[in-house]
Amino acid sequence: MLRRPHPGAKESIVNTNSLTETLLSQLQGPGVQQVSQQLGLDQNQASQAVTAALPLLMGALRRNASQPQGAQSLLNALQKDHLAGGGGGGGGGGFDLGSILGAVLGGGGGSATNGAGILGHVFGGQTPQAAQALGQQTGLDSGRSGQLLAILAPIVMSFLAQRFAQQGNAGQLSQALGQEAPPAGSASFTGLLGGMLDQNGDGKTDVTDLMGFLGKR
Numbered sequence: 001m002l003r004r005p006h007p008g009a010k011e012s013i014v015n016t017n018s019l020t021e022t023l024l025s026q027l028q029g030p031g032v033q034q035v036s037q038q039l040g041l042d043q044n045q046a047s048q049a050v051t052a053a054l055p056l057l058m059g060a061l062r063r064n065a066s067q068p069q070g071a072q073s074l075l076n077a078l079q080k081d082h083l084a085g086g087g088g089g090g091g092g093g094g095f096d097l098g099s100i101l102g103a104v105l106g107g108g109g110g111s112a113t114n115g116a117g118i119l120g121h122v123f124g125g126q127t128p129q130a131a132q133a134l135g136q137q138t139g140l141d142s143g144r145s146g147q148l149l150a151i152l153a154p155i156v157m158s159f160l161a162q163r164f165a166q167q168g169n170a171g172q173l174s175q176a177l178g179q180e181a182p183p184a185g186s187a188s189f190t191g192l193l194g195g196m197l198d199q200n201g202d203g204k205t206d207v208t209d210l211m212g213f214l215g216k217r
Helices: 010-016 019-027 030-039 043-064 068-082 097-106 115-138 142-164 170-178 187-195 207-214
Strands: none
Touching: 019 030, 019 043, 019 142, 030 043, 030 097, 030 142, 043 068, 043 115, 043 142, 043 170, 068 142, 068 170, 097 142, 115 142, 142 170
8 A cells, every 4th residue: 555655755755665656646636536537436446446556557567677678668668659748857757647647538649648559568468367357456347447557557658758768778767667566465466467478478478578568669
């Protein structure tokens, strides 16, 4: 669960928390409220679902960026499609959640906010399995789970782009994602993340799988 920052310690929380925790803290309040309205959930349900979904998305990206080639491919995608999606400016301060969430829910913004398209790259052919795993964790039906992932995917990509695509490099991106904790509480999450990158069916994730994973962009 998100640790609520002390009123006078916001800056240190943003700087020391994981990427997931930092983004989750920004989504609380109006962001979660918009998600709850979109999915027809009460705000508490929506908050719990977002708290479960973000580690799944970050975990997928973490697995992809665990080798230099995968990290570079991800960085290239962030620079190409998502750098302007969060309102411009470098670093975390340029991430405009309101703008990107409005674009995602309003259907604007092209490929940068095309949640279904992003999920196709992030999870390959296993987006339905990801939605099912999230549904098992949260109690949502697979339709709502899939909608939630499609809403959050562009937000995650824009958030990462604003932090790494202008001043960062593939090594920094890989290191930051590598510090993200795996999704907890569901064996289906672990199995999904372990198998989704094995696109050539050889039983292990290798460079061929990684380059096929985001090379489609």
